[in-house]
Amino acid sequence: AQKITQTQPGMFVQEKEAVTLDCTYDTSDPSYGLFWYKQPSSGEMIFLIYQGSYDQQNATEGRYSLNFQKARKSANLVISASQLGDSAMYFCAMREGMAAGNKLTFGGGTRVLVKP
Amino acid sequence: DTGVSQNPRHKITKRGQNVTFRCDPISEHNRLYWYRQTLGQGPEFLTYFQNEAQLEKSRLLSDRFSAERPKGSFSTLEIQRTEQGDSAMYLCASSEGQGVTNEKLFFGSGTQLSVL
Numbered sequence: 001a002q003k004i005t006q007t008q009p010g011m012f013v014q015e016k017e018a019v020t021l022d023c024t025y026d027t028s029d030p031s032y033g034l035f036w037y038k039q040p041s042s043g044e045m046i047f048l049i050y051q052g053s054y055d056q057q058n059a060t061e062g063r064y065s066l067n068f069q070k071a072r073k074s075a076n077l078v079i080s081a082s083q084l085g086d087s088a089m090y091f092c093a094m095r096e097g098m099a100a101g102n103k104l105t106f107g108g109g110t111r112v113l114v115k116p
Numbered sequence: 117d118t119g120v121s122q123n124p125r126h127k128i129t130k131r132g133q134n135v136t137f138r139c140d141p142i143s144e145h146n147r148l149y150w151y152r153q154t155l156g157q158g159p160e161f162l163t164y165f166q167n168e169a170q171l172e173k174s175r176l177l178s179d180r181f182s183a184e185r186p187k188g189s190f191s192t193l194e195i196q197r198t199e200q201g202d203s204a205m206y207l208c209a210s211s212e213g214q215g216v217t218n219e220k221l222f223f224g225s226g227t228q229l230s231v232l
Binding site for chain 2 (some may be wrong): 004015031032033035037042043044045046050052078091093095097103104105106107108109
């Protein structure tokens with residue numbers, strides 16, 4: 001079974017509008033962390049935001065916020081006020097367990113194209 | 117902090133040849149990870165090191181693949197007898213190794229391998 005599922009292969013969004021990228025995950029471990037990374041065409045993966053399984057509040061980082069619904073096992077990324085530079089691939093990832101050495105498992109990604 | 121550095125950026129080789137990639141992590145980062153990414157997919161975990169010790173290897177890492185991290189600094193990934201299916205982007209990442217669930221990975225720009 002897929003650990004991380006991103007059902008939207010691609011999305012268009014108008015500049016200055018908000019966009020929500022879906023991510024659902026599967027784990028039986030009560031302790032886990034969820035990450036979102038951005039990958040522009042240059043190839044480098046850029047960390048955006050983190051949500052821990054025990055965090056009571058949804059994470060926010062500037063224009064990025066995470067809509068964490070634990071019971072539904074979803075961790076959707078919201079990008080507000082989209083900019084042309086937001087055009088990129090976006091990946092949701094999960095680390096299971098307390099050990100930071102545990103690997104990140106990535107979803108298949110969503111390509112976002114911001115239209116002027 | 118110069119970030120994670122990977123060399124070469126691109127490698128074209130003929131089937132059956134051996135190739136070696138290098139990754140220089142962020143200095144003082146204890147953990148180093150290798151991932152493989154094919155076009156349109158998310159990164160897939162290959163292996164990771166804690167200092168010089170290789171602690172986990174994926175089933176994806178066949179016996180033609182070998183990774184080393186001598187002295188716990190830079191790392192090399194060698195692929196012997198390359199096959200066309202090895203064509204992919206090979207990503208390296210490092211992390212501090214503090215043992216917390218929210219520890220993020222810092223990625224390099226990757227090495228794009230094309231096997232002809």
